[in-house]
Amino acid sequence: MTTSLADYIYAGLRAKLVRAELMPGMLLSENELAAEFGMSRTPVRTALSRLETEGFVVSLKNRGILVKELSGKEVLDMFETIAGMQAFTAETVAQRGGGFNIPALEQMLEQQRVATGRGDYAAHMEHSLAFTTIYLAASNNNFMLKIMEECRDKLMMAAIVNFKRTPHQEHFSSDAVNERMMELIKAGDYGALRQAALDSYAAVRERAFRAGHF
Known part of the structure; x- marks a missing residue:
């Protein structure tokens, strides 16, 4: 169940990133995203980890998730x-x-x-x-x-x-x-x-x- 929830969050966030609804330099919060999607932080964290692997975001310790700027x-x-x-x-x-x-x-x-x-x-x-x-x-x-x-x-x-x-x-x-x-x-x-x-x-x-x- 967690995997399907993570997939849903991943697809939603990825679409926003691709269409620049989330601009480079923006900081994303796991808590805020969890509230936005009405889910726990676990699937949110899984989705963000996948997006980081693909090069769309970067995790910053104690700060949040940074939308990556493509060079x-x-x-x-x-x-x-x-x-x-x-x-x-x-x-x-x-x-x-x-x-x-x-x-x-x-x-x-x-x-x-x-x-x-x-x-x-x-x-x-x-x-x-x-x-x-x-x-x-x-x-x-x-x-x-x-x-x-x-x-x-x-x-x-x-x-x-x-x-x-x-x-x-x-x-x-x-x-x-x-x-x-x-x-x-x-x-x-x-x-x-x-x-x-x-x-x-x-x-x-x-x-x-x-x-x-x-």
């Missing part, structure tokens, strides 16, 4: 890894044949555009990352998909945190990136698609340095 390098490393996997996927499709699930990609891109149109950045990022996952599935490499799954929620959290902290800056940039990739996929220009993936990472890196994240 700029950590975020850039994830973007670089994904760009490399996207480039590899383009090469793989070109060399081995097969192809991309164009209807699924188009559907996700349209949902991304709709989210952008209503200014819903969380939904925009959710659909953009789902687009990337569908794209990578064309590689037929389950290990790469596992890496993407491990990166997805932290990238979403980092993006929404940045969105909340810098409302004056331009966001929703992945619309243009994914639209360009969609054009190249339809054209069958996999060499340009590979380069577009690498260029997108270079642009992210440049913005990060310009914003002073390093």
Whole structure:
């Protein structure tokens, strides 16, 4: 029973962390969380321990649980890894044949555009990352998909945190990136698609340095 309660708390807290409802630097209290969820501290402690293992929070002795700030390098490393996997996927499709699930990609891109149109950045990022996952599935490499799954929620959290902290800056940039990739996929220009993936990472890196994240 305790395990299922801990799973419930874990899922609830993780969703709040991923959507930046709990911002980096916030201190969480086991007692307050137990009261919020209407449960004892034991499942709360179990859930927090799991989140700490995943790198979302850090336990501070006699102070509470700190929502972890992802470093700029950590975020850039994830973007670089994904760009490399996207480039590899383009090469793989070109060399081995097969192809991309164009209807699924188009559907996700349209949902991304709709989210952008209503200014819903969380939904925009959710659909953009789902687009990337569908794209990578064309590689037929389950290990790469596992890496993407491990990166997805932290990238979403980092993006929404940045969105909340810098409302004056331009966001929703992945619309243009994914639209360009969609054009190249339809054209069958996999060499340009590979380069577009690498260029997108270079642009992210440049913005990060310009914003002073390093």
